Ligand code: FAD
């Protein structure tokens with residue numbers, strides 16, 4: 117088999133890249149280890165930056181998204197029992213979109229299949245070869261048969277645990293990593309959201325986040341220790357902690373509970389490799405970097421990478437790809453680390469005073485709130501930040 121671009125991974129990065137290339141008449145083959153059902157059901161991110169939505173709209177992939185999304189003009193920061201509205205759209209000039217990552221993946225898979233170009237599910241033993249030659253190859257197994265894919269270049273879009281990054285020889289990449297002493301327990305509940313906006317809550321018992329997926333589905337997160345087991349969190353304990361951490365002075369406010377339809381625990385990590393290229397292999401999205409979830413940036417950063425990669429391929433300016441992406445990656449890393457550090461409870465009174473001081477400043481200074489809003493809403497894809 118031969119193609120121009122071999123894309124490893126059918127997450128948001130791989131699927132958006134495949135479509136961008138298709139629109140430019142560039143052929144690709146997408147190789148995905150999981151089944152279609154699996155990737156279309158995997159509950160992950162929910163917040164899309166306006167630049168992500170703009171790109172999806174420009175390439176004709178935003179039809180259902182624009183019809184079904186929730187548009188938010190602001191969010192709430194809750195601490196000391198008081199909610200503070202941050203008017204994102206007023207401060208940063210753009211709104212955010214709430215639309216589940218798995219819904220987006222469904223749209224992207226359907227669009228790919230419509231093009232008639234290959235998207236292969238359930239491939240195994242993916243291996244990358246001859247990365248520094250001008251004829252790299254990918255081998256994989258499908259239906260028990262070993263196959264070889266020859267190509268001009270490979271896009272490693274296979275997430276943090278994929279095969280692309282580990283295919284690069286030791287000593288080539290520099291990795292930067294920061295681990296956090298907590299994780300998030302996330303649930304999806306069949307319950308109407310209890311507020312119109314996202315609520316980021318700083319609380320003595322730990323951080324909590326109220327988010328949503330639709331008028332009938334609430335997405336909620338709790339800060340938990342990094343080695344926490346789901347078995348230790350029966351439904352009643354989850355709801356009790358959410359009620360405590362999201363409580364406010366307003367006695368009329370109530371958290372609406374409902375059946376929990378999905379639950380998982382996700383560790384927090386900051387991770388970047390430099391450069392995002394080795395020979396004819398280009399890393400994009402979680403394969404190259406991870407941000408802690410607090411800023412809701414992981415999916416958006418993955419899309420920004422592949423927008424840059426598609427442009428670099430079309431313009432044959434691949435040498436600038438890594439540097440261009442890393443400028444944005446580090447801006448987003450800083451913002452995600454900063455927001456995570458401000459909102460999560462650690463057992464240190466000095467840090468607690470700093471966090472509260474930062475939260476008070478952010479919710480009282482228009483300058484501080486504007487900087488926060490600009491980063492949360494996200495900088496333009498070609499902003500050169
Ligand atoms: P992925 O979405 O991970 O896609 C990579 C694809 O490659 C997957 O389909 C995988 O099956 C496939 N693959 C892996 N290895 C191979 C292989 N060897 N061969 C072939 N295919 C392979 N971000 C937020 O902003 N907010 C959140 O709430 C949030 N929650 C998250 C929860 C979890 C459990 C995880 C893992 C991530 C979460 N993220 C969140 C991050 C966000 O979902 C990611 O940043 C985003 O999915 C990155 O897209 P991607 O395409 O780079 O990688």
Ligand code: DHB
Nearest residue numbers: 161162327409410411412
């Ligand atoms: C969601 C996830 C986030 O990490 C975040 O900051 C906001 C919302 C969500 O899954 O809805």
